[in-house]
Amino acid sequence: MHRLGHTRSTNQRDHLLHTPDTFVRTVLPGMERATAVVHISPAAGAAFAQYTAELEPGGSLGTTTNQRFLYALEGVVDLATDATFHTLNAGSFAYIPEDAAHTITAQQASRLAVIEKPYEHLASVPSPEVLVGHEETTLSVPLNDDPDLQVRSLLPASPSFDFAVNTMTYQPGAALSMVEVHIMEHGLLMLEGGGIYRLGDHWYPVTAGDFIWMGPFCPQWFGAIGKRPAKYLIYKDWNRHPLV
Numbered sequence: 001m002h003r004l005g006h007t008r009s010t011n012q013r014d015h016l017l018h019t020p021d022t023f024v025r026t027v028l029p030g031m032e033r034a035t036a037v038v039h040i041s042p043a044a045g046a047a048f049a050q051y052t053a054e055l056e057p058g059g060s061l062g063t064t065t066n067q068r069f070l071y072a073l074e075g076v077v078d079l080a081t082d083a084t085f086h087t088l089n090a091g092s093f094a095y096i097p098e099d100a101a102h103t104i105t106a107q108q109a110s111r112l113a114v115i116e117k118p119y120e121h122l123a124s125v126p127s128p129e130v131l132v133g134h135e136e137t138t139l140s141v142p143l144n145d146d147p148d149l150q151v152r153s154l155l156p157a158s159p160s161f162d163f164a165v166n167t168m169t170y171q172p173g174a175a176l177s178m179v180e181v182h183i184m185e186h187g188l189l190m191l192e193g194g195g196i197y198r199l200g201d202h203w204y205p206v207t208a209g210d211f212i213w214m215g216p217f218c219p220q221w222f223g224a225i226g227k228r229p230a231k232y233l234i235y236k237d238w239n240r241h242p243l244v
């Protein structure tokens, strides 16, 4: 439908809202029978890249020398490294360290949330290994003792990791208890439901399928609205000194 120039998408200095009506597909180097919707990258001020990869049956991602995190949104994909082989279905996630040779091939039409980031080494801390899990079997804990706001940390808290990826699930009416302002940046993909996101001095209605980038120190708050829970996948840089 023609929207006469209207969209909820917006690109601000310290945040970005990317809604599906504005997605433009591109092919990244090495992709075969696959496309990417790049949501954020250093071109817009972030220190990481996040995209949604859409793969046809047999389609594959190209390589990267950066660390890579995958969250399967739909379909079934095979992840093969030198030493491991895993099949990922919806809700599965995988962490692949920098310089780890690997292939990612779709068994059927699939969609993946992909996060890539240069690794920040820490002296005397070992680099992380390949890690695979499933969101549903990851421990769920209430945020600030609120049972209606559950957080699952998909990556271990170990200082080896320089970023975290969590899911956050809000029962209808649940909200962050404070407006957060912090140095970490976020890449956020709304997986289910919706609500109102405060970003900077703007309040946005958001829904499943939307992507949000929050830059360092972007004031942020979310309240879930609707009759079903709201759930999002959220990246943040983590465990490193601000001057490094």
Ligand code: UGY
Pocket (backbone or CB within 6 Å): 168, 176, 180, 186, 220, 221, 222, 234, 236
């Ligand atoms: O982990 C976080 O900083 C998280 N509570 N932020 C957010 O949901 N916007």
Ligand code: MN
Pocket (backbone or CB within 6 Å): 180, 182, 186, 220
């Ligand atoms: Mn936050």
